[in-house]
Amino acid sequence: MKILHIANFGFNKQGAHFYCTDRKISAGLTENGHFVYDFSFRDMARMGTIFKTKKLGANWANKEVLKVVDNLEPDLVLVGHSDLMSPNVLKEIKQRYPQTKIAFWYVDWLCEEPKSSFIYDFLPYADAIFCTTGGELLKQYKTDNKKVAYIPNMVNSAVESLRQFEKDNYANELVFLGTIEKNSLREKFIFDTAQNLGIKMKCFGTFENNSVYGSEYIKVLSQSRMGLNYSRRNDIELYSSDRIAQLTGNGLLTFCPNIPNFNLLYTDDELVYFENAQDLLEKFKVYSEDINLSRSVAKKGWEKTHRAYNCKRVTKFMLETIYGDTCSEKYEWASYVY
Template sequence: MKIVHVASYNYLKDGQSYYATDYKIHQGLVRNGHFVYPFSYRDTARCANIFGSKKWGVGKTNKRLIETCRNIRPDLLLMAHAELITLETLHEIRKMIPSIKIAMWFVDPLWANHHIANIHSKLPALDIFFATTGGKLLQQFKLPTNQVAYIPNICDSSIETHKNFEISDLSIDFLFCGRDYKEPERQSFLVETYERLIFCNSRFFGCLGNPLIFGHDYMDTLGKAKIGLSYNRRNDVSLYMSDRIVQLAGNGILTFTPRIPQMEILYNEDEVVYFNDVEDLIAKVAHFTSDDDERRQIAYKGWKKTHNSFNSTRVTQFMLETIFNEKYSAPYEWHSEVF
């Protein structure tokens, strides 16, 4: 097929986030045998005016997307977030190409009002909406005219390349990379965790006054860690988790995560380490920093599950089979979250 993929891509950031989901979905679609044209909608908007403003480039961006579809005549228009793309543009594209499928994927929180408004603004033109959140928050976008479906966070073997389970002498015992968002409960959890990890070499980036790291620096740091924490902005939402989980587990890092509702669909107890609270987290970190063999065994199983089940080729194949109403070619663990 021919696919136009409307995503961030962030070309103007010079590869700073080359491990983003945009690229993983792009590569998965290509590996499945399709032509994928990258339409970097935010960069297009910024380059459409001398001030580099997304807001002032909205009109030209929508016109260029229509012209792109006119030139390529894609079978599928796949969008990521696409907050700058209007419903009128999608209707114009469908009018021009009646047989086209239009789908959207989303990885940000589905409880934020501005995200909800953006998604609703596109729904009348969508055949299907995908999100890395399941349950009721996903089902709120179900209309009689469309489908909604869960997708897991995606790894890619060309991006998640480390195998830390093979290495004993890693220099970082415990790693967390992520913003604290100035949210009191999240900050409190991270502060207490940091203060109680005095018995090991812990590193925190993007929070507690520490800067974020990107690009090679981020991936290089992942390659030095024994244990990594995946901690979400909310931990009570069905199947919702940060993409950190695949960046950690996919690099062979022993991954710690709160017990997210329904998460056992994706990871078994022997593939990641679930914890209940700070007390439980600290006790388990102490255990696994002193038992390196068990750390490596569980990290290996988590790495294997991540690369076997949540790789870009398999997840995008699921997306395409759902979009085109084809029989599923694999027993996708999350198939029950299609509505």
């Protein structure tokens, strides 16, 4: 097929976010044998005005989308995030090319109404919607004529290429990478954990420590044995940030809170689940001292991530869902298709 992929590829980031989901989706679709034309909506919007402001240039970018559609006549238009895109563009595509399928993906949580409310505007024109949140928050987008489905955070073996469980020497015993909101519960949890572990834990992007991106981000992972996956909220069904894929996909032993139903994706011999801060500290001590156990769990988590959540397999699931095909294999998250 010819696929037009409209997402926020971040050309203005100069490659600092090369491991983000949008590029993995395009790579997966290509691996499945399709031609993918990438359209970076926010970057095009910035090009649409001399002020280089995406909101002011959004109208121009919307017109550019229709020009690309006319030139390409895609079989599928896949939209990721792109909150500045007008739903009227999708309406126009449906009118001009009624056989073209339209689908939407979203890899942030769905509990922030102002941030995700634009999805409702896309609903009348989308044949399928995919999100990294499951349960009732996902079901809210279900209508009679379209499917909504959960998708896991995905990896690309050319990006998540480390095998940390094979190494013997590490500069960092445990790392946390992520920007934390001031005076939040997550800030307190990470701060208390770091205080208790001392030099055994290093944080990046928090407590006045600089964030790392691009090759520096990968360098930190390459120096680390274990990683902490802790999102802003950890009580949302099946939701985790893409940190889970970056940690497990690079072979770090990954500590993860008991996210509701996350054991559908990873068993307790593939991740180290914890209930609270004290449980995390106790389990860290066990895995820090038992190197063989640590390597075993890290390796199994790495194997699960690359086998089950690689971008080729996840995008194959997306295409099968969009076109109503019978699933070609048993996907771990298949019960979350509504």
